Amino acid sequence: xxxxxxxxxxxxxxxxxxxxxxxxxxxxxxxxxxxxxxxxxxxxxxxxxxxxxxxxxxxxxxxxxxxxxxxxxxxxxxxxxxxxxxxxxxxxxxxxxxxxxxxxxxxxxxxxxxxxxxxxxxxxxxxxxxxxxxxxxxxxxxxxxxxxxxxxxxxxxxxxxxxxxxxxxx
Numbered sequence: 001x002x003x004x005x006x007x008x009x010x011x012x013x014x015x016x017x018x019x020x021x022x023x024x025x026x027x028x029x030x031x032x033x034x035x036x037x038x039x040x041x042x043x044x045x046x047x048x049x050x051x052x053x054x055x056x057x058x059x060x061x062x063x064x065x066x067x068x069x070x071x072x073x074x075x076x077x078x079x080x081x082x083x084x085x086x087x088x089x090x091x092x093x094x095x096x097x098x099x100x101x102x103x104x105x106x107x108x109x110x111x112x113x114x115x116x117x118x119x120x121x122x123x124x125x126x127x128x129x130x131x132x133x134x135x136x137x138x139x140x141x142x143x144x145x146x147x148x149x150x151x152x153x154x155x156x157x158x159x160x161x162x163x164x165x166x167x168x169x170x
Contacts, residue, residue: 001029001073001169003029003031003072003074003075003165004030004031004033004073004074005024005027005030005031005033006035006074006075007020007033007034008076008077008079008085008086008088008092008125009035009036009077009078009086010086010088013151014079015079015151016077016110017034018164019108019110020077020108021051023077023108024074027075027161028063030075031073032130035089037159038092038164039066040060040061040064040092041060042091043061043094045057048090049061049065049097050055050097051097053098054097054098054099056095063090064092065095065097068096068100069099073104073169074100074104074105075105075107075164075165076102076105076106076108076122077107078109078110078118078122078134079109079110079111079115080115080116080118081118083117085121085122085125085137093125098141100126100129101129101131102129102130102131102132103132104131104132104133104134104167104168105126105158105168106133106134106137106165106167106168107119107164108138108139108164109139109141110139110140111136112141112142112143113141114139114141116137123145124134134163134164136166137160137164138161138164140157145157
């Protein structure tokens, strides 16, 4: 199974990069897909991406769609911005169609309360693609797992990540 670890923040100095790198290093064969590398514009077309069958007008959207189509499953790494999905990540998901359809997804969230609300919102959004989401999720608390700007995962996090991967594969 080919798993993409999708880094959903495009901010400068983003904490999520450390988290995504940790995830990739702990999942055999996983690859980082960094949303920041795609420079996606806001999706403004009158045609829903689901109707385009993976053939997009904008080259940035096509590159994003082609990349996401390479994978069998996804782990979305995201912070929680104002109790919700970061705008860039929501726009990126909204720019896709067939690439996500019916595939499994897991989650790693980070925030000062573990960012659990963003995972609930992502489950709802990804349900539109008939995606199956894992029950297990990695919720990183920045109060205890951020030491002077450096990600210091709790001892339990590797086991929780392993559960996410196991559920993706099931």
